[in-house]
Amino acid sequence: MNDKSIYIIGAGISGLVAAIELEKAGYYPVILEAEDRIGGRIKTDEVDGYLLDQGFQVLLTAYPEIHRYLDLDKLELKKFKPGAVIFRPDATFAIHDPLRNPLKGFSMAFSNIGSLWDKVKLFTLIKNLKEKQIDTIFTSPQTTTLEYLNKLGFSKKIIENFFAPFFKGIFLETSLATSSRMFEFVFKMFAEGHAAVPAKGMGQVAQQLFENLEHTQIRFNTTVAGLKKNQIELADGNTITADDIILATTHNKLTGQGEAEFHQVTNLYFTLQHSFIGKAMIGLVTDEKFLINNLTFMTDVSPHYASDGRALLSVSVVKNVEELENLEELIALELQVLSGIKASYFKHVKTYTISKALPQIKDLKNWMPYQHTKLYDHVHLAGDYMLNGSINAAMTSGRLAAEAVIAGD
Ligand SMILES: Cc1cc2nc3c(=O)[nH]c(=O)nc-3n(C[C@H](O)[C@H](O)[C@H](O)COP(=O)(O)OP(=O)(O)OC[C@H]3O[C@@H](n4cnc5c(N)ncnc54)[C@H](O)[C@@H]3O)c2cc1C
Numbered sequence: 001m002n003d004k005s006i007y008i009i010g011a012g013i014s015g016l017v018a019a020i021e022l023e024k025a026g027y028y029p030v031i032l033e034a035e036d037r038i039g040g041r042i043k044t045d046e047v048d049g050y051l052l053d054q055g056f057q058v059l060l061t062a063y064p065e066i067h068r069y070l071d072l073d074k075l076e077l078k079k080f081k082p083g084a085v086i087f088r089p090d091a092t093f094a095i096h097d098p099l100r101n102p103l104k105g106f107s108m109a110f111s112n113i114g115s116l117w118d119k120v121k122l123f124t125l126i127k128n129l130k131e132k133q134i135d136t137i138f139t140s141p142q143t144t145t146l147e148y149l150n151k152l153g154f155s156k157k158i159i160e161n162f163f164a165p166f167f168k169g170i171f172l173e174t175s176l177a178t179s180s181r182m183f184e185f186v187f188k189m190f191a192e193g194h195a196a197v198p199a200k201g202m203g204q205v206a207q208q209l210f211e212n213l214e215h216t217q218i219r220f221n222t223t224v225a226g227l228k229k230n231q232i233e234l235a236d237g238n239t240i241t242a243d244d245i246i247l248a249t250t251h252n253k254l255t256g257q258g259e260a261e262f263h264q265v266t267n268l269y270f271t272l273q274h275s276f277i278g279k280a281m282i283g284l285v286t287d288e289k290f291l292i293n294n295l296t297f298m299t300d301v302s303p304h305y306a307s308d309g310r311a312l313l314s315v316s317v318v319k320n321v322e323e324l325e326n327l328e329e330l331i332a333l334e335l336q337v338l339s340g341i342k343a344s345y346f347k348h349v350k351t352y353t354i355s356k357a358l359p360q361i362k363d364l365k366n367w368m369p370y371q372h373t374k375l376y377d378h379v380h381l382a383g384d385y386m387l388n389g390s391i392n393a394a395m396t397s398g399r400l401a402a403e404a405v406i407a408g409d
Contacts, residue, residue, distance in 0.1 A: 001215075002026040006405060007232060007242040009224045012040020013391055014382040015248030016209040017069055017398030019216040025406045028215040032232070032240075034223040038210050040250070041357070042391070044203030047269075047350055049307035051201040055267045055354045056169075056296060056314045059205060060186075062193030063392035064134070065399075070208055076199035078280070078302040082190075085283045086113060086161060087295075087338045094281060098122060098162065099191045114158030121154055129188040137184045138366040138388075145171070148180035165284035168318050169294040172263035172358050181364045182388055189392075195282075199302045205391065227254055230378040246401045247375065248382040250356055255375055260385050262356040266317040268331055269349040275300050275311040276339040285338065291327075292334050293318045313346070327351065359385035367396060370404040380404050 006022055008015045011033035022029045037043065043054045058080065059066065066072070083096040086109075093109045099122075110119060129137075143151070145167060149159055164176060170186055171178040198204035210218075223235035227247070232240040253259055275297035277283055283295040298305040298312045306312045315335070321327055328351060332343035365387045373380040382401035387393035 001028060003028075004243040005241075006030070006244045006246070007032060007240060008246045008248055008382075009232070009254070010040060010248035010250075010383070011035075011038040011206075011210075011218055011220075012248060012250070012383070013042060013206060013209065013394035014384065014398035014401075015040070015246070016206060016213070017395045018246045018248055018382050018402040019213055020069065020209065021399050021402030022405065023213060023215050025402075027406075028217070031216060031218045032222045032224055032234075033218060033220050036220045038218065039203055039206035041354075042202050042206050044201030045350075050269065050271065050312050050349055051298070051305045052269050052312075052350055052352075053197070053202040053267075053298075053314070054352050055265055055357055056294070056316045057202055057391075058195040058197060059202070059391060060189040060193055061196055062189040063390070065392045065395040068399075069212075069395055070205065075204055075208060077194075077196040078199050079194040079196045080296075080301060081279055081281050082194070083281060084162070084166060085277050085279075085281050086165075087283055087285045088112075088161070089287050092338070094279070095162070099126060099187070113161035115155055117153075118155050118158040121152060122158075125152065125187070126191045129184055130191060132184070132188070134185060134188070134366050137188065138181050138364060140181060140184070142179045142181045142364070144175075144177045145180055145183040146176035148183060149176075161286050162284070165286050165293055166282075169282070169284070169316055172265045172318055174318055179361075179364050185366070185388070186390075197298070197301055199304050201305070224249075224254060227379065229376070243378065244405045245379045246382055246398075246405060247379060248398060248401070250359070250383060250385065255381065261360040263358045263360060264320070264353070264355045265357045266321055266327070267352045267354065268315045268317070268328065269351075270313045270315065270332070270335070270346040271306065271310040271349060272313060272341065272346055273310060275313075276341060283338075285334075290334050290338075291317050291319055291321060291330060292338070295335075295338075310347075312349075322353070358389035361385060361388060364388045366393070368400065370400040370407065371409050373397070373401040373404045374409065 006029040225235040226233040280301040332346045336343040380401040382397040384394040386397045
């Protein structure tokens, strides 16, 4: 055992991974967590027998870092079928596998979202990205995703009918202003692996990391109010002196670097007697006038998401709807238009407004030398905002901060 006192602030993915790495090196770290549970931005609630992920999110099986820390078999991953169901005012149709083999066969559905020329470009893009190393992606010149797609010559039709709703739901912003590096990274991950959720909800990702810890103490309901050198000031007035600190939180207030900015999302859950999609696919709403961006019947992906046999529907709204008082009714009306099923049949379960969902990062990275996690002597930083807004990055950042502490740098 190494008896250095190491404190990690935050029990999200980055903090849990930091603890795993420190344990491997013989340390007994302590995690201080403001909330009463682990997981940070990855949590699953159980409400009336339904599993509700706090915000629709998926694990991409091609993420390199998850293979270091997660036993995917144990998570009983349930995969989405590649592709999407496109909801347009004039038609609803499924596009199968556009990111893997766009040239395979002649799909009538594809002609609804783009031209043959778009298909060829998609094929070329996928081929190029499969050959491009992740580190090369994150050091390539960057532009906005929209500019990038325009430059590649994709038609307005495929951008509006596929890329825009798909990536708005991933980037959680409506203008595709997110860096092309993130687009390339996510697109590569979708093309090389599967989108999936653990059978019993995304919270299982954090839970599995937590269960791997043997010598880490977690103090819940413990908010850190400030840091002075290696002294941790708690909100209750107490002070802790640590040998080393890893600050694995979402915001930079404690670091004195100012608050990071975030994209937000509103996630609503409804139940219905039966799914109107009927397959494990994400539904995309292309019409800008709708509030709904994307929708998924979680029970089509994993039946464990509902205990009463009803279909559990997750709806994501990327537009800012904070001011709307009757949001649930409006969304139920939109669902009626999209599905032809009466609004009153959609039973609202819960709405989550996640104001700090994804950090807005100017200089996206995949990795950094561990020395760069140092804030000042004995204090290191972790968190997705250090690299890019993904589970993969949160894990990498936690590992790097731990490596720095272990190396004494
Ligand atoms: C709606 C949504 C959708 C997403 N979709 C995806 C997706 O599909 N795929 C993907 O890869 N990623 C997705 N992400 C991103 C992914 O969830 C995050 O990158 C990851 O969870 C971040 O982990 P973290 O440890 O960096 O931060 P956090 O999870 O934010 O953890 C920080 C922890 O620190 C604690 N804390 C904060 N301040 C203090 C304090 N002062 N004192 C003590 N404790 C404190 C917090 O309570 C929290 O537990 C999504 C995120 C959201 C919210």
